[in-house]
Amino acid sequence: MSTRDRFVTPIDLSGMQEIFCDVAIFGSGIAGLTVACELPSSLNVVVFSKGLYSDGSTPYAQGGIAAAVGELDDPAFHAEDTLIAAVGTADPMAVAVLTTEAPSAIKFLIDHGVHFDSENGTLALSLEGGHSRPRIVHAGGDATGAELSRALFVDANTRGVQTINDAFLVDLLLDLSGAVAGAVVLIGGQPNLVRFSQAVLASGGAGQLFSSTTSPSTCTGDGMAAAYRAGAELADLEFVQFHPTVLMSVNDPRPLISEALRGEGAVLRDSKGERVMEGLHTLADLAPRDIVAREVLKRMHDQGVDHLFLDARSIASTMNRHFPTISASLVTQGIDPSRDLIPISPASHYSIGGVRTTVNGETSIGGLYAVGEVASVGIHGANRLASNSLLEGVVFGRRIAQRIADQPRSPTNTLEPQLFQRPSNDPITVNRDEMRQAMDRDAGVVRSRESLQRLLSYLKPIARKSAVLDQASIETMNMVLLDQLMVQGALARNESRGAHFRADFDQLSDLWQVRHLYHRGTDGSLELAKSDELKSEGIVAT
Numbered sequence: 001m002s003t004r005d006r007f008v009t010p011i012d013l014s015g016m017q018e019i020f021c022d023v024a025i026f027g028s029g030i031a032g033l034t035v036a037c038e039l040p041s042s043l044n045v046v047v048f049s050k051g052l053y054s055d056g057s058t059p060y061a062q063g064g065i066a067a068a069v070g071e072l073d074d075p076a077f078h079a080e081d082t083l084i085a086a087v088g089t090a091d092p093m094a095v096a097v098l099t100t101e102a103p104s105a106i107k108f109l110i111d112h113g114v115h116f117d118s119e120n121g122t123l124a125l126s127l128e129g130g131h132s133r134p135r136i137v138h139a140g141g142d143a144t145g146a147e148l149s150r151a152l153f154v155d156a157n158t159r160g161v162q163t164i165n166d167a168f169l170v171d172l173l174l175d176l177s178g179a180v181a182g183a184v185v186l187i188g189g190q191p192n193l194v195r196f197s198q199a200v201l202a203s204g205g206a207g208q209l210f211s212s213t214t215s216p217s218t219c220t221g222d223g224m225a226a227a228y229r230a231g232a233e234l235a236d237l238e239f240v241q242f243h244p245t246v247l248m249s250v251n252d253p254r255p256l257i258s259e260a261l262r263g264e265g266a267v268l269r270d271s272k273g274e275r276v277m278e279g280l281h282t283l284a285d286l287a288p289r290d291i292v293a294r295e296v297l298k299r300m301h302d303q304g305v306d307h308l309f310l311d312a313r314s315i316a317s318t319m320n321r322h323f324p325t326i327s328a329s330l331v332t333q334g335i336d337p338s339r340d341l342i343p344i345s346p347a348s349h350y351s352i353g354g355v356r357t358t359v360n361g362e363t364s365i366g367g368l369y370a371v372g373e374v375a376s377v378g379i380h381g382a383n384r385l386a387s388n389s390l391l392e393g394v395v396f397g398r399r400i401a402q403r404i405a406d407q408p409r410s411p412t413n414t415l416e417p418q419l420f421q422r423p424s425n426d427p428i429t430v431n432r433d434e435m436r437q438a439m440d441r442d443a444g445v446v447r448s449r450e451s452l453q454r455l456l457s458y459l460k461p462i463a464r465k466s467a468v469l470d471q472a473s474i475e476t477m478n479m480v481l482l483d484q485l486m487v488q489g490a491l492a493r494n495e496s497r498g499a500h501f502r503a504d505f506d507q508l509s510d511l512w513q514v515r516h517l518y519h520r521g522t523d524g525s526l527e528l529a530k531s532d533e534l535k536s537e538g539i540v541a542t
């Protein structure tokens with residue numbers, strides 16, 4: 001028995017209903033739907049959606065999609081802003097691809113039926129944190145994500161792409177050459193064996209690892225966890241972006257109050273009514289997100305309060321028109337922005353790390369691509385610039401579709417199951433709420449060796465593999481796994497950089513101006529490594 005075999009208990013695939021396709025796309029947000037809409041119609045493409053297409057993060061996206069389409073703008077300025085926010089660990093070539101291809105991504109979306117807001121016959125552009133120029137293209141004011149989802153979903157259907165809802169990815173299956181060739185997917189709770197030639201993970205991030213989050217309940221990191229179990233390399237998991245202005249609310253997810261409000265003139269105030277960011281950064285309230293989130297948290301601690309305020313009174317007259325989604329959330333909480341200050345605090349918002357890919361979306365496993373929040377192509381470094389995430393889904397989704405069209409693969413029949421199991425057949429009974437609160441407390445905006453070690457000790461006894469093909473058990477297993485990976489990565493990175501702030505190492509370290517690579521070792525334990533350099537292979541900017 002090989003070392004590897006001791007850690008693999010095969011799933012019994014016999015008797016499962018089988019589904020065959022050329023390309024399986026896991027995820028129905030902007031990234032997955034972009035791939036679906038760009039693939040040649042000669043391919044049999046199936047989109048597996050964890051819930052409905054409207055249940056993921058994309059429809060929640062407010063601010064918009066960044067692109068240098070303004071008269072005085074240029075992709076080079078967009079790249080410069082992205083690299084500044086990233087604090088030294090973004091891949092400059094991948095950023096060049098993102099920003100250079102951004103204008104054509106906007107055109108692609110318009111051609112696929114997206115209605116963006118316009119002013120005097122040209123695209124209306126707004127400003128967000130870290131951007132040196134107004135370059136955020138938006139739709140329905142703050143309903144950009146909802147409009148993108150709507151249009152791409154309609155377009156994918158028109159092209160004959162099949163979507164299967166309530167389809168939960170359990171595990172990826174490799175063939176004997178180590179390439180991906182299938183997956184176990186629970187559809188309506190029933191296990192199915194999906195066989196394909198190529199697969200695209202577009203399954204979103206892991207915001208639900210934290211109790212306070214803007215990410216919907218579908219974001220439990222299932223794609224990252226399945227890819228890790230299958231042996232794919234992950235990167236930069238310790239970088240989790242916390243959004244500074246999330247409405248105080250018991251809702252899960254908590255409603256986002258877009259940075260675009262600050263772009264129009266709203267300002268942060270503390271519990272004494274004083275401006276928070278004035279004098280602290282040249283961009284004041286529009287400083288990069290990590291800086292604002294830390295400052296909000298620090299002021300909360302100093303003043304012994306659990307929230308600060310966003311003062312949107314100066315823009316109240318345009319709120320309904322420019323920010324209808326936010327205005328509706330405020331109404332439900334009884335807040336009148338023309339009179340009241342809006343109570344906010346930071347919450348987890350975006351998984352910067354994920355499955356490591358090239359700029360063509362290839363992962364370290366043959367036949368497996370990843371795109372969007374599940375992926376880590378290296379454009380965000382230590383801190384994502386506002387409104388680069390929807391853009392990422394379109395730019396790299398299109399590149400993946402091109403790659404698949406250029407390099408078709410033949411399906412294989414022999415599959416090797418990858419589900420890691422403990423001998424026990426018990427369902428996992430972890431208290432998720434408690435675990436998520438522990439992540440907020442000990443791996444949140446500010447971490448330390450002490451808090452991270454406390455978290456690891458808490459996670460160790462509850463970490464185990466689920467043998468039960470049950471969505472809730474496997475989701476929890478995925479969350480525990482990702483918590484452990486993230487915490488170990490955060491413990492190893494002895495510095496503060498962007499969204500990763502260590503109270504006990506509060507400075508940048510030259511030793512850590514690298515990406516952090518996560519890999520499952522042959523004995524099943526995590527192997528961490530630093531990337532050699534910030535290099536990009538196979539880049540062809542269009």
Ligand code: SIN
Pocket residue numbers: 061062063064257258259260385386387388389
């Ligand atoms: C926002 O509208 O503030 C969020 C935009 C983003 O996360 O990029």
